[in-house]
Amino acid sequence: xxxxxxxxxxxxxxxxxxxxxxxxxxxxxxxxxxxxxxxxxxxxxxxxxxxxxxxxxxxxxxxxxxxxxxxxxxxxxxxxxxxxxxxxxxxxxxxxxxxxxxxxxxxxxxxxxxxxxxxxxxxxxxxxxxxxxxxxxx
Amino acid sequence: xxxxxxxxxxxxxxxxxxxxxxxxxxxxxxxxxxxxxxxxxxxxxxxxxxxxxxxxxxxxxxxxxxxxxxxxxxxxxxxxxxxxxxxxxxxxxxxxxxxxxxxxxxxxxxxxxxxxxxxxxxxxxxxxxxxxxxxxxxxxxxxxxxxxxxxxxxxxxxxxxxxxxxxxxx
Numbered sequence: 001x002x003x004x005x006x007x008x009x010x011x012x013x014x015x016x017x018x019x020x021x022x023x024x025x026x027x028x029x030x031x032x033x034x035x036x037x038x039x040x041x042x043x044x045x046x047x048x049x050x051x052x053x054x055x056x057x058x059x060x061x062x063x064x065x066x067x068x069x070x071x072x073x074x075x076x077x078x079x080x081x082x083x084x085x086x087x088x089x090x091x092x093x094x095x096x097x098x099x100x101x102x103x104x105x106x107x108x109x110x111x112x113x114x115x116x117x118x119x120x121x122x123x124x125x126x127x128x129x130x131x132x133x134x135x136x137x138x
Numbered sequence: 139x140x141x142x143x144x145x146x147x148x149x150x151x152x153x154x155x156x157x158x159x160x161x162x163x164x165x166x167x168x169x170x171x172x173x174x175x176x177x178x179x180x181x182x183x184x185x186x187x188x189x190x191x192x193x194x195x196x197x198x199x200x201x202x203x204x205x206x207x208x209x210x211x212x213x214x215x216x217x218x219x220x221x222x223x224x225x226x227x228x229x230x231x232x233x234x235x236x237x238x239x240x241x242x243x244x245x246x247x248x249x250x251x252x253x254x255x256x257x258x259x260x261x262x263x264x265x266x267x268x269x270x271x272x273x274x275x276x277x278x279x280x281x282x283x284x285x286x287x288x289x290x291x292x293x294x295x296x297x298x299x300x301x302x303x304x305x306x307x308x
Contacts, residue, residue: 008152008156009152010148010151010152013152013155013156013159016159022166023159023163023165023166024165024166024167024168025164025165025166025167025168026168026170027167027168027169027170027171028169028170028171029170029171030170030171031170032170035170037170040160040165041168060168063169069169070166070167070168070169071168071169071170072168072169072170073170109170114171115170116171137156137160137165138152138153138156138157
């Protein structure tokens, strides 16, 4: 089980120039002691295939109820939830329904007493995950 | 040797680049705060723990001590039960205090103080009662704590213009 976040390598700095990496600055203490207030991390942006995201990964995500708020949390559990998707069909009078399995994530801060997370707002949909923290920025 | 020199140079170069990036392109903020983001507060958690304090206090008071000449097993069982009751009472009293302090400091705002001038006094006394219930075995203080939690419950929901009746689980 890997809880630490690796340090930035030279290649990570190079990759930061690509659109698939973004930097975020941590504000607050809910990820203490691994990440302190003011620390910066490099995030691998969600490429719509989050299969690489695993339990114990640290992710950056949108708050489920306040989409303008970006949070950083650790994934504690992943589940598959069946959802019904309505898609427009070629015929204007009919609609097509499809059942698909969507991944949902239970996220928590490392510092439980100083964190608002899935214990309060529940499981988080996949589309709210911005990306996975790959390393600490220098 | 060359490899070591190269690694050192690489680290220095990385640090230099990182500093420049930080200066020129400030990173977006990812919040790692508590409470603020969700804004979900409810005095129910304090009510449940305060009820537990009252319940455990009553159980401690009602617990019969072993009679003189009781078997060692009975004495051990009594000590074990009493210790558990005390441990739970103290834990729940501390949780009640924590929950009340969060409501007091994070939820209630100056605008609420205008409507309830005794807000600070109510919370201060309730927090004191939590401490008293933790330290003592007093049914009276435990009942006063429940009454304080009820008045906080009424105060809290009236700030949201909602009529939520107070109830007990036990």
